[in-house]
Amino acid sequence: MLNLIVVKIMNRACWCGNTDLVKWNDVYYRCRDCETLISCYAFCAELDGLFVPEDEKQSLYGEKYWREEKLKEYRKMQCEDLEDAFLLHYRERAGLWLSAILQHFLPPATVLEVGCGLGSLTRWMQDLGYDTQALELSRQWTEHLRHEVGIRVDTHPLNALQPGERQVDAVILMDVIEHIADPMAFMQDISSRLKEDGILCLQTPRYPENTSFLQLKKITDRFVRHLNAHEHLVLFSSAALEKLARESGFVHAVRYPALGVDDMFYIFSRKPLKQYTTSQIKKTFMAFPERITAYAAYVNYRQFVALQRRNAALMNIIQGISDAARGSSPAITGDSVSSTVRPHPLPTDFAAQDVEKLLYIRLDGIGDS
Numbered sequence: 001m002l003n004l005i006v007v008k009i010m011n012r013a014c015w016c017g018n019t020d021l022v023k024w025n026d027v028y029y030r031c032r033d034c035e036t037l038i039s040c041y042a043f044c045a046e047l048d049g050l051f052v053p054e055d056e057k058q059s060l061y062g063e064k065y066w067r068e069e070k071l072k073e074y075r076k077m078q079c080e081d082l083e084d085a086f087l088l089h090y091r092e093r094a095g096l097w098l099s100a101i102l103q104h105f106l107p108p109a110t111v112l113e114v115g116c117g118l119g120s121l122t123r124w125m126q127d128l129g130y131d132t133q134a135l136e137l138s139r140q141w142t143e144h145l146r147h148e149v150g151i152r153v154d155t156h157p158l159n160a161l162q163p164g165e166r167q168v169d170a171v172i173l174m175d176v177i178e179h180i181a182d183p184m185a186f187m188q189d190i191s192s193r194l195k196e197d198g199i200l201c202l203q204t205p206r207y208p209e210n211t212s213f214l215q216l217k218k219i220t221d222r223f224v225r226h227l228n229a230h231e232h233l234v235l236f237s238s239a240a241l242e243k244l245a246r247e248s249g250f251v252h253a254v255r256y257p258a259l260g261v262d263d264m265f266y267i268f269s270r271k272p273l274k275q276y277t278t279s280q281i282k283k284t285f286m287a288f289p290e291r292i293t294a295y296a297a298y299v300n301y302r303q304f305v306a307l308q309r310r311n312a313a314l315m316n317i318i319q320g321i322s323d324a325a326r327g328s329s330p331a332i333t334g335d336s337v338s339s340t341v342r343p344h345p346l347p348t349d350f351a352a353q354d355v356e357k358l359l360y361i362r363l364d365g366i367g368d369s
Helices: 061-077 082-101 122-127 139-149 185-195 213-218 221-228 236-248 279-288 288-323 353-358
Strands: 006-008 021-023 028-031 036-039 041-043 109-112 131-136 151-153 167-173 195-205 234-236 252-256 265-271
Touching: 028 122, 061 082, 061 139, 082 122, 082 167, 082 195, 082 252, 082 265, 082 288, 109 122, 122 131, 122 139, 122 288, 131 139, 139 151, 167 185, 185 195, 185 236, 195 234, 195 236, 213 221, 234 236, 236 252, 236 265, 279 288
Parallel strands: 109 131, 109 167, 131 151, 167 195
Antiparallel strands: 006 041, 021 028, 028 036, 036 234, 195 265, 252 265
């Protein structure tokens, strides 16, 4: 166990200014004004949530955070070591985020990722031709990222833009803002580092607003796994996060699917977002030989995701056929064509030829293989 010194704060105010908080469970309070959960714990010396550890061995975000604490989580996902975790992160999370990012800003845009973690997203964007820079908190972990992952990364918390520092085209915050005790001040620092037309990419856990702890626990809601009050100081509902963004000047927002239903992923901006077509994206990368391999990996990821979705649709079809063969009533919808026959709800973009390709049969009922 990490030797953490914590202070219990019984009368915390929400980031929105509301001080009339109600107890949500033993360690969180709920703001009824904006639907944010506020942890009742904060660190004595690390009240802002992000810091440069003075003692790598004792600090929460020191050398043990990734090599021991986070690795325990990844081992539950069949990862033997951090190299496996990097590949898993690269294959699932980084690819998902890139699918949204590429639609709105392209190389050679300047990018700052705050709290880059395993470094997979920064590395992929670097290989795609973005001008990347990352921030992390542990000096030892930063050295690992520099030498083993090969990214540009510094060891310090995010502060407001300092004289002589450049503004960037995009700031990336993936699973970071929930660790920040004062998210409004943090967002102001983010805003100072962005160009006027810059964008903010942000993912964080999603609190299902207006729900009690007992309700979520009863249905074993995935959000419950985020209730780590020592680390997750603020947990937002979607309405609360959008309010925070607006009050920080980010009046434009697009919400994209996150990997888990208990997360939310947004792209925010102060000015209307640019929208690039698939053709424009492809030309941007194919014009530079050094970017082609990284772009091919992205294309492969997209094709893999599309195949997963089609396979899921196919499994639903097969299940419906199986239910019908057993004489049970499949749970399908649609207008009945007779008292005994009902059409199966194929996805709108799923043609009969797709079924044929996936099942390897001819539509006249004579099998090809």
